[in-house]
Amino acid sequence: MDDTKLNTILDKHHRDPAELLAILMDIQAVENYLPKDDMKQVAKELKIPFSKVYSMATFFATFSLEPRGKHICTVCMGTACHVRGAARLVDQVQRDFEVEAGGTTDDMFLTLETVNCVGACALGPLMIVDGEYHGNMDAGKLDRVLRKLKKQDAKE
Amino acid sequence: MSHPKKGDKVTFKIEGRTYDGRYGDSLLEQLRKHGYEVPSLCYHEAVSPYGSCRLCLVEVKKGKKQKVTTSCNYPVQEGIEVFVNTEKVRRYRKVVLQLHLSKTPKSKAVRDLAAEYGVMETPYEVQEQDKDNDCVLCGLCSRVCDEIVHVSAISFTGRGQNKRMQSPYDETAEACIGCGACVYVCPTDCIGLQESDGIRHIEKWHRDLPLQTCEKCGKQFFPTFMLMEFSKRTGISKDQLNICPACRNSVV
DSSP: OOHHHHHHHHHHTTTOGGGHHHHHHHHHHHHSSOOHHHHHHHHHHHTOOHHHHHHHHHHSTTOOSSOOOSEEEEEEOSHHHHHTTHHHHHHHHHHHHTOOTTOBOTTSOEEEEEESOOSOGGGOSOEEETTEEEOSOOHHHHHHHHHHHHHHHHHO | OOOOOTTOEEEEEETTEEEEEETTOBHHHHHHHTTOOOOOSSOOTTSOOOOOSOOSEEEEEETTEEEEEESTTOBOOTTOEEESSOHHHHHHHHHHHHHHHHHSTTOHHHHHHHHHTTOOSOSSOOOGGGTTOOOOOOOHHHHIIIIISOOOOOEEESOGGGOEEESGGGSOOTTOOOOOHHHHHOTTOOSOEEEETTEEEETTTTEEEEEEEOTTTOOEEEEHHHHHHHHHHHOOOHHHHTSOHHHHHHHO
């Protein structure tokens, strides 16, 4: 991230160390992950130790320290979704895209993540693709959602 | 009645005896001051209490309520009654020690402490990743680095089962000045500091720092980087710090 962009984010949060979490989230929204250099820069600008920034970045499951794919597919593995077959959804994505849970495809198209409940248990099994919630998923629906992604990508 | 302030005089009871103290004092410190033996791994009087090792458990009676709590981060209050070595406390401590043994099965400090309580083995599963790790995640090293040395080269990373004490990215801790305070304070001696060929090597933080040679006796003593940091903070010129403490004393 270039300095002007980073400075805009920092200024938005008043360069307050208490808003570190929000700052890191904004950086990730732009970069798709948390680059090491940006975290170092944040630590320097906020005058807090780098180890504290790293500590926070590794504490929250939201943050990724490695570059992620163009699209992010999050499967809810909470209890309600689990009993309704969330594991099957994960298996299907793993098989179709040749990607491990928590990993990214070689062509950087898709990152598959699992979370332990997104708080929408009534909609389970639930999947979030690029911030859009898809409830009551099954194999057919999953196929449709991800095929649409691929099509969209081919168009661009 | 106004709310008690930190430092207000209070009286409280330990095992039926009455003692005076100040409101907000660490209960563990008071207990030890009056000669009661309470085990702990994560407590050090120089830094803030953390309450992670759960070994300093005692029973505290406040009003009608009686509960088991960690004494290191329990503030002394007016009228509390403390019981140090009840059956319940010993039972709880044993379980805590069993859990410690499953996390750091090879640590001598943990084993010795467990043996004192008759805990020779753990009923809990020992994870493969923990077998050679002696770190009890007490956080003393990072608290010392933070509060005393003011460097914060290291911190906790991850959480839950993946919680570790590490330098950022588990790479060379660039902020580390090699003072060795973390090594001194570590209850299980798991950080590892070696000095050879004029280099101080701290294994856990992957830090190698060349040692300064004393201008008087020619002995190597502290890392040069640390002396530079001292010079920057205190304003004492670097030349004055290039003499080892032994020689400096002999001059005086």
